Amino acid sequence: MTNFDILIIGAGISGAVLAERYASAGKRVLIIEKRDHIAGNCFDYYDKNGILTSKYGAHLFHTNDQGVWDYVNQFAEWYTWEHKVIAKVDEHLVPIPVNITTVNTLFQEKIS
Incomplete structure (x- = not known):
């Protein structure tokens, strides 16, 4: 566990983005997360009925920056929510x- 360049505590949005950016730059990254899942408070899962559920409550993503929008669309399919x-x-x-x-x-x- 000592063969890394960057240590990130927490795999929420900020930690995950930092880890991805450092890894894309060729750094070896170790993430330590206390929960049994990634995504922090934005974690969603499918319940026993197959319904996508927000474990910690609703979360919305807002941006009018095209670069940010292009970046997040690399990792997931998004749907419009009004x-x-x-x-x-x-x-x-x-x-x-x-x-x-x-x-x-x-x-x-x-x-x-």
Whole structure:
């Protein structure tokens, strides 16, 4: 266990990226991870019903940097997720934060 150039503690996003970058540069990397899986808090697994589940809660990846997007797409297939929050008011489901759709729905108006 002494034949490495770089020691990284933790195989979450930061540790995994650093390990990959160093390894790509020809360094010998040792990662020490206390959990029984990689990916840190972003770890997903398929449950007994075959449903992809986030072990530690939901996580979203945001970037508008094309270089970052190209980099992460080397390692996994991504799918688009649009996060929407809705509230139930009486019998209506309305978007939060409040917008013109919310007002029109709740007050039966047609404001534009």
